[in-house]
Amino acid sequence: MPTKPERTDPDPTSPAGEHVLDVRDLSVHFELQGNAFSRLLGLRRRTVRAVDGIDLRIGRGEVVGLVGESGSGKTTLGRAMLGLVPATGGAITYHGKSGTAEVTAMRGAALRQLRTDLQMVFQDPTAALNPSMTIAEAVAHPLVIHGWGSREEQRARVVATLERVGLSPVESFLDKYPADLSGGQKQRAVIARAIILDPEVLIADEPISMLDMSVRAKILQLMLDLKRDLGLTYVYITHDLASAKYFCDRIAIMYLGRIVEIGPTEEIFANPRHPYTRALLAAIPDPDPDRSIPRDLPRGEIPDAAEPPSGCSFHPRCPVAVAECGWEARDLKTLVENHWTRRTPEEYDAESAVVGPLEDLAGPDAEPRLGRAGAGSTRELLERIRSEDPDEPLWRGVDDIVDDGDGVRVDFHPGIDPGLRAAGGVQVACHLYPDEAGASGSGGGVPPNAGQSA
Ligand SMILES: Nc1ncnc2c1ncn2[C@@H]1O[C@H](COP(=O)(O)OP(=O)(O)O)[C@@H](O)[C@H]1O
Ligand code: SF4
Numbered sequence: 283m284p285t286k287p288e289r290t291d292p293d294p295t296s297p298a299g300e301h302v303l304d305v306r307d308l309s310v311h312f313e314l315q316g317n318a319f320s321r322l323l324g325l326r327r328r329t330v331r332a333v334d335g336i337d338l339r340i341g342r343g344e345v346v347g348l349v350g351e352s353g354s355g356k357t358t359l360g361r362a363m364l365g366l367v368p369a370t371g372g373a374i375t376y377h378g379k380s381g382t383a384e385v386t387a388m389r390g391a392a393l394r395q396l397r398t399d400l401q402m403v404f405q406d407p408t409a410a411l412n413p414s415m416t417i418a419e420a421v422a423h424p425l426v427i428h429g430w431g432s433r434e435e436q437r438a439r440v441v442a443t444l445e446r447v448g449l450s451p452v453e454s455f456l457d458k459y460p461a462d463l464s465g466g467q468k469q470r471a472v473i474a475r476a477i478i479l480d481p482e483v484l485i486a487d488e489p490i491s492m493l494d495m496s497v498r499a500k501i502l503q504l505m506l507d508l509k510r511d512l513g514l515t516y517v518y519i520t521h522d523l524a525s526a527k528y529f530c531d532r533i534a535i536m537y538l539g540r541i542v543e544i545g546p547t548e549e550i551f552a553n554p555r556h557p558y559t560r561a562l563l564a565a566i567p568d569p570d571p572d573r574s575i576p577r578d579l580p581r582g583e584i585p586d587a588a589e590p591p592s593g594c595s596f597h598p599r600c601p602v603a604v605a606e607c608g609w610e611a612r613d614l615k616t617l618v619e620n621h622w623t624r625r626t627p628e629e630y631d632a633e634s635a636v637v638g639p640l641e642d643l644a645g646p647d648a649e650p651r652l653g654r655a656g657a658g659s660t661r662e663l664l665e666r667i668r669s670e671d672p673d674e675p676l677w678r679g680v681d682d683i684v685d686d687g688d689g690v691r692v693d694f695h696p697g698i699d700p701g702l703r704a705a706g707g708v709q710v711a712c713h714l715y716p717d718e719a720g721a722s723g724s725g726g727g728v729p730p731n732a733g734q735s736a
């Protein structure tokens with residue numbers, strides 16, 4: 283498994299001045315034990331690398347966006363910042379008003395105390411509110427848990443906080459139940475509960491994605507108002523770059539547990555560098571219905587985080603991948619399978635008889651070998667696939683195709699894991715960018731638009 287290159291400065295894009303949160307080389311891996319049956323079958327134990335070596339420093343008063351498709355590790359990173367999920371490597375340090383704390387080392391009462399300073403707002407306000415508690419009880423709950431004030435003081439603080447989040451007239455909300463409120467009103471109540479202990483940091487995990495379009499902007503505006511008035515710092519988690527543009531000072535683009543690009547919001551939008559960032563931007567629906575813009579991300583789904591692609595984990599989907607991006611047996615399998623979707627059943631029968639089963643190519647450690655039944659015709663088939671689509675990026679990674687008496691072996695160029703490197707004010711993990719700092723990574727002086735398809 284490739285390792286990440288060492289970096290001296292953990293997050294050079296973070297603002298000068300105080301940092302409220304300091305995430306260093308954080309990993310959160312989940313061991314999937316499997317059931318007794320899968321163990322009986324000798325199936326491998328799987329480790330999901332939900333967060334895999336992340337460095338991130340968050341400045342006081344900053345709004346940092348964590349952006350990526352579902353499964354990229356955003357929620358896990360956010361939960362780790364609150365100590366809601368244990369780190370398997372690295373550290374998170376919180377520099378609070380009342381001192382410095384190692385979140386990743388905290389347990390029990392210390393963690394509960396930390397929740398007065400760091401709070402989370404979740405995606406689904408309905409699930410976040412207990413249906414049998416009134417709004418007043420729900421919003422007062424953190425005060426009760428932390429033994430803050432008398433009943434009267436608690437009540438007064440709830441009223442002031444509900445006012446603050448725009449649930450007015452407050453009297454008409456206090457004794458209502460969540461079911462009586464609209465989605466936007468429920469999210470306001472959840473935000474009220476999150477700010478009632480006067481936290482320093484709010485981690486908002488897709489706070490608007492389950493709300494009606496009409497109220498999304500209003501909730502984001504409320505959060506910006508609260509930030510201004512209460513001096514909050516935000517971590518804003520979203521799969522939607524458009525809302526991040528509106529909301530964030532800085533954006534970290536995540537893919538399979540890593541940050542692949544991070545920098546100031548304007549720079550990310552004006553000059554997206556990572557091919558994944560470009561794809562996310564192209565997928566933002568255009569408000570002008572007459573302009574047709576591709577809505578889909580290129581080439582398939584986000585891969586399995588338990589068996590990430592080698593080299594650059596974006597390479598199977600990357601339209602501009604180059605030789606060292608990490609080509610492997612699994613890509614060969616996809617190539618042949620995609621070819622077969624364009625064949626007639628008869629052609630498929632003939633070709634698959636020559637190539638043999640593709641299952642041997644399935645795992646991350648599989649050998650890229652095909653066609654034990656007939657090396658000559660397998661080589662011909664590969665050449666035919668290549669001539670059908672010579673621009674397919676995989677061919678850039680093929681150094682040689684060798685008949686060695688046991689079918690053909692496809693020799694791929696050795697893959698290199700691209701570490702984050704500096705590129706014009708952002709950090710980007712992609713081989714297309716030579717490392718400006720010259721300290722790490724392996725960017726080979728390839729111009730940023732090399733191989734860029736139109
Ligand atoms: N408790 C868990 N146990 C096992 N796998 C998990 C757990 N939580 C998250 N994962 C996995 O970790 C990866 C990242 O998930 P998540 O952090 O929820 O991503 P995102 O919020 O970006 O959608 C996914 O592959 C997900 O299935
Ligand atoms: S390193 Fe860059 S070019 Fe190569 S696959 Fe990854 S994103 Fe694409």
Ligand SMILES: [Mg+2]
Pocket residue numbers: 353356357358487
């Ligand atoms: Mg999530």
